[in-house]
Amino acid sequence: MGKVLTIAQQKGGAGKTTLAVNLAVEFVRRGLTVAVLDTDPQGSLGRWFLARRARLEEAGMEFSTASAWGVGYECEKLRKLVDIVIVDTPPKVDADLRPALREADLVLVPVAESMVDLWATDGVFDLVGREGRRALIVMNRGKAGSRLGAEVFAAAGLVGAVAAARLGSRVAYARSLGEGASVVETRGPGAVEVAALAEEVLGLLG
Numbered sequence: 001m002g003k004v005l006t007i008a009q010q011k012g013g014a015g016k017t018t019l020a021v022n023l024a025v026e027f028v029r030r031g032l033t034v035a036v037l038d039t040d041p042q043g044s045l046g047r048w049f050l051a052r053r054a055r056l057e058e059a060g061m062e063f064s065t066a067s068a069w070g071v072g073y074e075c076e077k078l079r080k081l082v083d084i085v086i087v088d089t090p091p092k093v094d095a096d097l098r099p100a101l102r103e104a105d106l107v108l109v110p111v112a113e114s115m116v117d118l119w120a121t122d123g124v125f126d127l128v129g130r131e132g133r134r135a136l137i138v139m140n141r142g143k144a145g146s147r148l149g150a151e152v153f154a155a156a157g158l159v160g161a162v163a164a165a166r167l168g169s170r171v172a173y174a175r176s177l178g179e180g181a182s183v184v185e186t187r188g189p190g191a192v193e194v195a196a197l198a199e200e201v202l203g204l205l206g
Contacts, residue, residue: 005023005085008093023086023194039071170188
């Protein structure tokens, strides 16, 4: 049975879809089978998938969508087909998020270099705790050597576990997303960052 990786954060623009697509491509690059599940009505993950399929003819992974009540069914089905299911969730924290958390073997919570983003994790961690799941904060859009970044990173450690790997503030993330691609397919620093995060996540998933 495959593992489920749920990406959740109630603040919009935190980088959930960026994490989903880049980890998905990195896992495939490592020889794992992957499915991405879009539960966000905005459909950004689905649009990326379609753009990727149009560009490459074969996206290299499975894709599905579900509303909140259908997440359990879709995850059950996809677990039987692939090694890892990545669930992208809407930017909100309410009862609708609980099914995606309930299915998760690990929850990733992206936090940009901002205390506001960090404050927005409170509701996610409350629900994660209620569902008895593990969560990992991923620092996103950081600037190397930034004093604010160091402060947010330290404060995040008081909220929950924080990934050692961080994603930088790079145009390549946004540009590749719009092209149905990922930074993994470049030789830039973003590819190194995603590889390091993937290694950490796989270690936690066992």
